[in-house]
Amino acid sequence: MKTCIVWLRQDLRLTDNPALYHAAQQSDVVVPVYIHAPEELEPWAPGAASRWWRHHSLTALHDALRARGSRLVIRRGASRESLQRLIRETGAGAVYWNHLYEPQAARRDKHIAAWLREQGIEVHAYHGNLLYPPGSVLNKEHKPFRVFTPFWRACRQQGLGDPPLPPPESLGECRLKSETVEALALLPKIAWDHGLYTHWTPGENAARQQLQSFCDETLQDYEKGRDLPGRAGTSRLSPHLAFGELSPRQGVGAVLNSFMNNATQGSGMDTFLSELGWREFAYHTLHHFPRVTDQPLNPRYEAFPWRNDQRLLQAWQQGETGFPIIDAGMRQLWHTGWMHNRVRMIVASFLTKNGLQPWQTGARWFWDTLVDADLASNSFNWQWVAGCGLDAAPYFRIFNPVRQSERFDPNGGYLSEWLPELAGLPLRWLHTPWLAPAEIQHTCNVRIGVDYPAPTLDLNNSRKRALLLFRRLPSTARD
DNA sequence: TTTTGAGTTGTTCGA
DNA sequence: GTCGAACAACTCAAA
Numbered sequence: 001m002k003t004c005i006v007w008l009r010q011d012l013r014l015t016d017n018p019a020l021y022h023a024a025q026q027s028d029v030v031v032p033v034y035i036h037a038p039e040e041l042e043p044w045a046p047g048a049a050s051r052w053w054r055h056h057s058l059t060a061l062h063d064a065l066r067a068r069g070s071r072l073v074i075r076r077g078a079s080r081e082s083l084q085r086l087i088r089e090t091g092a093g094a095v096y097w098n099h100l101y102e103p104q105a106a107r108r109d110k111h112i113a114a115w116l117r118e119q120g121i122e123v124h125a126y127h128g129n130l131l132y133p134p135g136s137v138l139n140k141e142h143k144p145f146r147v148f149t150p151f152w153r154a155c156r157q158q159g160l161g162d163p164p165l166p167p168p169e170s171l172g173e174c175r176l177k178s179e180t181v182e183a184l185a186l187l188p189k190i191a192w193d194h195g196l197y198t199h200w201t202p203g204e205n206a207a208r209q210q211l212q213s214f215c216d217e218t219l220q221d222y223e224k225g226r227d228l229p230g231r232a233g234t235s236r237l238s239p240h241l242a243f244g245e246l247s248p249r250q251g252v253g254a255v256l257n258s259f260m261n262n263a264t265q266g267s268g269m270d271t272f273l274s275e276l277g278w279r280e281f282a283y284h285t286l287h288h289f290p291r292v293t294d295q296p297l298n299p300r301y302e303a304f305p306w307r308n309d310q311r312l313l314q315a316w317q318q319g320e321t322g323f324p325i326i327d328a329g330m331r332q333l334w335h336t337g338w339m340h341n342r343v344r345m346i347v348a349s350f351l352t353k354n355g356l357q358p359w360q361t362g363a364r365w366f367w368d369t370l371v372d373a374d375l376a377s378n379s380f381n382w383q384w385v386a387g388c389g390l391d392a393a394p395y396f397r398i399f400n401p402v403r404q405s406e407r408f409d410p411n412g413g414y415l416s417e418w419l420p421e422l423a424g425l426p427l428r429w430l431h432t433p434w435l436a437p438a439e440i441q442h443t444c445n446v447r448i449g450v451d452y453p454a455p456t457l458d459l460n461n462s463r464k465r466a467l468l469l470f471r472r473l474p475s476t477a478r479d
Numbered sequence: 480t481t482t483t484g485a486g487t488t489g490t491t492c493g494a
Numbered sequence: 495g496t497c498g499a500a501c502a503a504c505t506c507a508a509a
Binding site: 148150274278341345384391393396397399400463 | 485486487488489490491
Binding site: 145146397471 | 502503505
């Protein structure tokens, strides 16, 4: 009897899971293991919203394994020692996993792999969570791409890869001792998670259903629809991808299918594929430049005079800035653990450019509050907005929250949904309530400074201030 | 080899 | 009302 261990981490799925698939092919008994050791990931241990998701995703995975006569073995404590104990208990001769790319996890895995091999244990690692292995897409100088379009072109030239793998056929029986998911204490102690339950269903089955309904209903108009926060025009797949309940290959497979069946135009498909491309670009960047999580990639920005304004930061976090589109987004985030992509750009531009707060502060808040918190994408995108990242927004690109609100939420549906206190205000004043005349404020019961906060800063002045400071950045020799 | 042009997501100002 | 220019500096590939 050949026994092996599959160490599951950010790949909480049975379908298209190369580690699980190959383990099952090559062994009689597969022991699926989840080891809880968040301290090994510091300073980027998972935040509160993603702990909530993980609790439910682990539960779903456990149920799915039970249905196949197996189970998920959950352990707590240092990964290496836990694996050592499991190997002793099972007599396993091999450990399988899918690669992680976060610097702390990657370093840990490398040590553990070396240590296991020293013990005579086989190690098999796969790139199951990406379309292209980091390091495999380089420019002609054999350096990482710094611009998205040539990066993605180079990826597409390699093709879209193999179709997804089926779930494993047989895993064998597993009777090992296991902790319960509850024992990991991932759920919040204060019940703030009501909105998460009403907006999300974690787990592989829900992920696959979401992918299907996205292809059937949303993909057709994705190119335009994804920009309107008041409409369900995005895929809403991000948390499923972040936890590996779904692989990017499954995403590719599904949209290609939809296209082949003439249910979708090429533009919707290409737009979605390039969104997956940005995800790849972020992971490749994290692999090549692990400092992206904390340090600006453009060294000029090391000297930038960010401010530290606790009052502004708190107003931003709580959705009390006085700018409806910002406040709607920040409350959507707090309430549901997710924010529409366009609104993420608007609130990030507001914090870093109008507010001059360091992008790391915003990234940290997102890390704690997003159910789709993903270190590669989060770090990459915050740097992109702040202007210090790869292929970044130029310093003069400062989103005007009022213009954006008028353009992308013209009927105010998104604002009304998240800002009930503005419900009585006519559409004319909804994007700029502070400009409403006193008598309108009075009759509509939207008194600025009483029912809804006054603007926390002056858009025009703060924009000019930012332009001045960013333009003045000293140029330094390139690294 | 050198040059040229394009490059996710914007705003404002003046003609 | 619409339109183009200005707001930098750099990366990468094609000509």
